[in-house]
Amino acid sequence: MKIYLPDVLEGQEWILPRHMDDHEVLERLSGRMQPHWRPVRMDILREDEKGNPRAYSDFPWYGRHVLMMKPRAVRLLRPILEHAGEFLPLQSDEDVSLFNVTTVVDALDEDCSSIARFDDGSIMWIDKHVLRPEAIGDVAMFRLPEHVTRVSGIYMQETVVHRIAELGLEGIAFELIWSDEAVSPKDTRVEIGRPGRRSGLKSFFRRRRSTD
Numbered sequence: 001m002k003i004y005l006p007d008v009l010e011g012q013e014w015i016l017p018r019h020m021d022d023h024e025v026l027e028r029l030s031g032r033m034q035p036h037w038r039p040v041r042m043d044i045l046r047e048d049e050k051g052n053p054r055a056y057s058d059f060p061w062y063g064r065h066v067l068m069m070k071p072r073a074v075r076l077l078r079p080i081l082e083h084a085g086e087f088l089p090l091q092s093d094e095d096v097s098l099f100n101v102t103t104v105v106d107a108l109d110e111d112c113s114s115i116a117r118f119d120d121g122s123i124m125w126i127d128k129h130v131l132r133p134e135a136i137g138d139v140a141m142f143r144l145p146e147h148v149t150r151v152s153g154i155y156m157q158e159t160v161v162h163r164i165a166e167l168g169l170e171g172i173a174f175e176l177i178w179s180d181e182a183v184s185p186k187d188t189r190v191e192i193g194r195p196g197r198r199s200g201l202k203s204f205f206r207r208r209r210s211t212d
Helices: 021-027 071-084 158-166 200-211
Strands: 002-007 014-017 042-045 067-069 085-089 097-101 114-117 123-128 155-157 172-179 189-192
Touching (some): 002 158, 014 021, 067 071, 155 158
Antiparallel strands (some): 067 097
């Protein structure tokens, strides 16, 4: 079993809330359904601080705790992801949705993981994950419970990363954060849709062959 977290791809588009208070809204999704969702106003950052264009992404980057998705990604991934959460609309100059993962699994082995904590004992961040495969089972995508970490990343099995690569979507990376099998250091990161690099489906299958 291999578990990944989304990761930013150098030079890709970003997306940020227009209003500072909405950062808190996005951080507090916490695996709960949002029946009274109010679409957050977002701005897509298509240029960097120097005015250089950022690369197109089907997943404009905001953070590991949500997936921001353009229409092509929503259309192709909806059959795969909808069992794990909900698609929420956003307000932007381009059609973008937020995928809110509502599947919660208490999979972190806190005793064996390397964890930085606040003074009250709550988790600040996780330096090294050790997960419990028996808790994960065949769940393809999940969050950790709010009592474990206030803002959980989106954890996904290799099958999901594989499918995203296979569909030819662009502009996202994945970091391997835990595996119960031997993995080469060069295979701990998958980059999808990066022009001129070992990325996308071809790179993904090279990685698979190297660990099979």
